[in-house]
Amino acid sequence: MxxxxxxxxxxxxxxxxxxxxxxxxxxxxxxxxxxxxxxxxxxxxxxxxxxLPGFVDLHTHLREPGREDSETVESGSRAAAKGGFTAVSAMANTFPVADTAGVVEQVYALGQAAGLCDVFPIGAVTQGLAGQALAELGAMADSKARVRIFSDDGNCVFDPIVMRRALEYVKKFNGVIAQHAQDPQLTKDAQMNEGFLSSRLGMKGWPSVAEESIIARDVLLADHVKSRLHVCHVTTSGGVDIIRWAKARGIQVSAEVTPHHLLLTEDLATSYDPMYKVNPPLRTQKDVMALREGLADGTIDVVATDHAPHSAESKECEWQAAAFGMLGLETAFSIVQATMIDTKMMTWSDLADRMSTAPALIGGYSDHGQSLRVxxxxxxxxxxxxxxxxxxxxxxxxxxxxxxxxxxxxxxxxxxxxxxxxxxxxxxxxxxxxxxx
Amino acid sequence: MSVALSAVDISRALTRIAHEILERNGGPDSIVLMGIPTRGAFLASRLANSIASIEGREVRVGTLDITLHRDDLRLRPLRALVPTMTPLGGIEGRNVILVDDVLFSGRTIRAALDALGEIGRPKSVQLAALVDRGHRELPIRADYVGKNLPTSKAQSVKVHLSEIDGVDEVLVETTEG
Amino acid sequence: MRHLLSTADLSYAQANKILDTAKEMARISEGPVKKLPTLRGRTIVNLFFEDSTRTRISFEAAAKRLSADVINFSAKGSSASKGESLKDTAQTLQAMGADAVILRHSASGAAQRLASSHWTTGSVINAGDGTHEHPTQALLDAFTIRKHLRGGTGDLRGLTVAIVGDILHSRVARSNIHLLNLLGAQVILVAPPTLIPLGAEKWPVQISYDLDAVLPLVDAVMMLRVQQERMNDFFFPTAREYSHYYGLNSDRLKLMKPNSLIMHPGPMNRGLEITAESADSARSVILEQVTNGVSVRMAVLYLLLAGAPNEGGDLI
Structure with missing residues (x-):
């Protein structure tokens, strides 16, 4: 070699x-x-x-199996490598859903075959992401993929009983539930952040409280059952406050922020260009600043891309009909530098922690995120x-x-x-x- | 650039036309003067004043916007509409005299004839122009002409009226090249 | 300006230009010959992804009075429901040589999306996009108010207009708020708090939950249609309670100033937001709004389409 x-x-x-x-x-x-x-x-x-230590992404949509027209494990791995990533976490919302040992092992094997970075599958919390019956979390944890993070991302685990049981169950293998915090009833047909702008643009609003109420509930549940909660893509200043409060109480909660939520605001929706349509939605400048502060002070542990490839036709349409999501892997570092380093809010050591060490620790990816030494x-x-x-x-x-x-x-x-x-x-x-x- | 008509020439021409109109139509009662904006409208109201002072009676006068009937809309930047004002009693059964400043290709008058049809059906339509510069592209002629001005197509004729231009004069300009 | 997407895009001069032009169009529409050759040879497509017979026939009448060729394209079901997509439809119409597309769509922003795409090169006229805007409706409303309360000229300074009802879901309200403000009128939104959009306090309007307190102040009141299905989303308890507080009935009619106008964009829910007595009262200009709609749409088509291609737009 x-x-x-x-x-x-x-x-x-x-x-x-x-x-x-x-x-x-x-x-x-x-x-x-x-x-x-x-x-x-x-x-x-x-x-x-x-x-720097190779970057680790805790939130990546690789679309394989099922939507290989928009991304494959191999193409996603190439995007990851270009972005400086050496490990990514493949989200479970594929077709079929990664809710069995078979699917997660397949995804893991595809990642090893591509050989450009480690692809660690995330298992679904509930069967078919339906939010009702728990998926076989143990089997996925014991599979060759050694799944430790479970998420219904795209959907929220809304039923509090299901969420509680999931949090409890993964304690057996030191797993973590990564929650997509979004109250589905408060966000039915929602298109963008709710506020003055959504009202003017005539788009169904996505209130901050729909995210914050779930975060609040979940940190209390995590505290109650003494388990680990990871909050996916925090987007609101209120969400940051709740997580800060929870951490001060000693609750085992970690959180991530996406590069796009560190950089972009809802104002982009005035173009009605669905390239800016994303779940959770772009928020206000005030939220952006709170997220940056939260990332800088460690309230938010990691940057995660929420890399969400979509075929051209799912974006070449009116906003309402378009798919949610945007690419993230290849631009993540540049955005974190621009928003956190160039603004002097974080040091390079902080960046290495948020993009490599901390995510590797949360995912239990012991091979990654190590400090650079002999x-x-x-x-x-x-x-x-x-x-x-x-x-x-x-x-x-x-x-x-x-x-x-x-x-x-x-x-x-x-x-x-x-x-x-x-x-x-x-x-x-x-x-x-x-x-x- | 040369002055083809002075203020005095214009005034004299209009007075003559007023007399001709009265003579041909047997007095002011049957006629409606319809000026084509912008300058034709001013000329029409001057003619109306002239007729009134000759006859001691008012004559009906209005304006006729032809924009919506033009055949060159697509060839030019968009034009704003000017209100069409039909005098009380309308034009039905009257002798309408269209008034314009310069008679050139005849296309404006063609559009004006169409625009008139939208208001009513006059007994007859006559045409008065301050200047006839020739180069007709349609079978149209004026009944009353202030002055025939033989011009080449390279020349342009500019009518200035004191109401908007501050001065009364008709200029002929030769465009270079 | 090549498109009419939102009243928020209009300048004061442009808005007045449209209204002045509409006045001329109205004059012609009242004359013996209602047909003009102005847009001969131009092709205008009514592209309706959402049913609205009223708006469609109003645009159709306007286009035909100007001698344009009109193609009606009713695309049932949007791309969301796996029907033909906006892009494919627009490209098809482009291939047929459409000079203008009049678009009605259930998605907010659809008209802007079409105008900023390369799917069509023609002018795009927004005939209602989701819960966003319906600019020609606002223009015809302003035209109607101006005609009755301002003698048909000038702006609307000094007038107070109430917009009553489902502001949250109303594209008519949004377009009217921009335009009425632009023309100098004072706007009061009246609705239960559930039907006032979040952040509306930042709009240049006053907000009231009390119709009885507002009616004596206004020169015109616009009643918005209330969809029965809003009840299922808990916006108000029952139709009866809604009518009780926000319906324009004969008692409320008495609260209004003598020369004030009653308006409604239609179609009306008689008995819900407006009683037959109010709709048919002497102050009601609801039918005239329909007539004026044709004139205003003629004006818009003229201003967007009559000039030289890519040059039309000096005036609007």
């Missing part, structure tokens, strides 16, 4: 290093590495770059905070093109990604062959 020498970059805390990678692991990391193997290693230029698995993202780029939907690795960022410019980009010591991306381009072939 080829050795690699990452040369000229700095670690998150600012130390200038060379990193020598051999056999999938970091074998030396120092200002100047001393190993004679460094001479024959392939040199990777990381000048002006930061060397002996650790070489899952690495190399980013250049001053190498700008412009998003072009025709150049995405994803099978779908539903990026709301088309034409936008970002100041920082992912330059290289190493998965198990092998580069999947170099010079911001996917490496064709992998596994050393």
């Amino acid at each position: 080829t050795d690699y020498l990452i040369d000229g970059g700095v670690l998150a805390h600012g130390k200038n290093v060379q990193v020598l990678i051999s056999d999938g692991r970091i074998v030396e990391i120092d200002r100047i590495v001393s190993s004679p193997n460094a001479v024959n290693a392939v040199r990777v230029d990381a000048r002006n770059c930061l060397i 002996g650790s698995r070489a899952h690495i993202a190399i980013v250049n905070p001053t190498r700008g780029w412009q998003v072009d939907r025709d150049l995405v690795a994803s099978r779908s093109k539903n990026t709301p960022y088309h034409g936008m410019e970002f100041s920082g980009s992912v330059v290289a990604t190493f998965f198990r010591g092998v580069p999947t991306v170099l010079d911001s381009k996917l490496v064709r062959s992998n596994n050393g072939n």
Whole structure:
């Protein structure tokens, strides 16, 4: 296997290093590495770059099985690699639903076959995501996919009894319930954030309280049964407050925010362009600022993409008829840098924590999110905070093109990604062959 | 650029036309003057004043917007509509005299004839123009002409009236090249 | 401006231009010959994804009076219900050479979506999109008020207009709020709190829950249609209670100023939001709204379509 020498970059805390990678692991990391193997290693230029642990996404829609026209595990893995990710978590709302050991094992195997990042399946909480009967959580946990996160994402586990039982049941294998917090009755036919703008645009509103009331209920349930709750894609300032309160009480709750909710606001809906239609919806600038503060102070533990590919026809229509969701993997880092680093709200160490260490910990992905030191698995993202780029939907690795960022410019980009010591991306381009072939 | 008609010429021409109209129609009672906006409308009201001072009686006068009947709408930027004002009693059975500033291709008058049909059915329609510059594209002629101005197509004729232009004059301009 | 999507897009001058043009159209419509050659050779498509016979025939009459060729396309079921999609339909009509598409759709923003797409190059006229806007209805309402209370010219400064009923779901209300404000009128929304949209306090309107208190103040009252099915969503307890508080009946008629107008965009639920007595009273201009609708739509079609292609728009 080829050795690699990452040369000229700095670690998150600012130390200038060379990193020598051999056999999938970091074998030396120092200002100047001393190993004679460094001479024959392939040199990777990381000048002006930061060397960060490979990113871990807790919320990814890969659409396979069932909607391979919009994404596959393989195409999603390529998008992930381009975004600096070395692990993603495949959401359960596929066709068929990932609610059995068979489906999660299939998805896991497809991820290993693609070999561009680890694909950890998320299991459904309830059979068919219907919110009624629990899926075979134990079987999925014991399967080869070793599922630890369970979510009905797309749907909320609305029935409080079902939610309570799920929280209790996953304690057996230290699982976590990732809740899509959305009261379905308060959001029937809802199209966008409810407020002055939705009223003006004549679109059915999606009130903040529909999200916050479920978060509030769930943290109390998690406290009551002493289990772990993960709140998917928090979008409201009220939601951040409730989670902050819960954490102060010692409740085992973690939370995620998406890049798009850190950057975009509901104002984009005035175009009626369904590229901006997403669930949960884009909110107000006040919410955006609260989310950034929550992420900075640790109330929100992780950034998760909610990467949601959709075929062209599901977006080339009137807003009301369009599908919810937007691409996220390839732009996540640039957005987090723009919203959190460039605004001086977070340090690079914070970014490494929110995008790698913390999500790996929540998902139990012990191989990922490790700090970069000798002996650790070489899952690495190399980013250049001053190498700008412009998003072009025709150049995405994803099978779908539903990026709301088309034409936008970002100041920082992912330059290289190493998965198990092998580069999947170099010079911001996917490496064709992998596994050393 | 040359002055084809001065203020005095215009005034004289209008007075003559007023007399001709009265003579041909046997007095003011049967006639309705309909000016075509913008400048034709001012000319019509001047003619009406002239007739009134000759006869000591008012003559019916109105305006006729022809925009909706033009055949060149698609060839030009959008035109705003100008109110059409029909005098009391309408035009039914009257001798209508259309009044315009310049008679050129005849297309404006063609549109005016159509526009009239929308208001009613006059006994006859006559045409008065301050200037006839030739180059007709339709079989239309004026009954009353202030001045015949032989022009080439490269020239343009500009009528200025004191009501909106501050001065009474008719200019002939030759466009270069 | 190539499209008419929302009254919020109109400038003061544009709104007045439309009303002034409509006045001329009305004059012609009252004359012996109601047909003009103005839009001869132009093709106008009535693309209705939602049933509305009234609006469709009003646009159809307007287009035909201007000699345009009219194609009626009633697309039952939207793309949401797996029918023909807006995109495919629009492209089909484009291929047939439509100069303008008059779009009625149940999805808010559908007209704007069509206008900003490359699916059609023609003008798009919003004939009602979901619960968003219905600009020609607001224009005909303003035209009617102006005719009765302003002698047919000028704006609506100094007038107070109440819009009563289901504001939340009303595209007519939204279009009227923008336009009446633009023309200088004071707008009061009257409805139970459940039918006032969230954030409406930021609109340039006054809000009241008390119709009896508002009626003596207004120069015109617009009664909105109340859908019976709103009851199932708990917006109000019963039709009877709604009528009791917000219906325009003969007692309330007496509260109104002598020359004030009663308006309704139709179709009416007689007995629910308005009694027969009110609808048929001397102050009611409801039928005249229908007549004026044709004139206003003629004006809009003229202003959007009569000029040279891609140049029409200097005036609107």
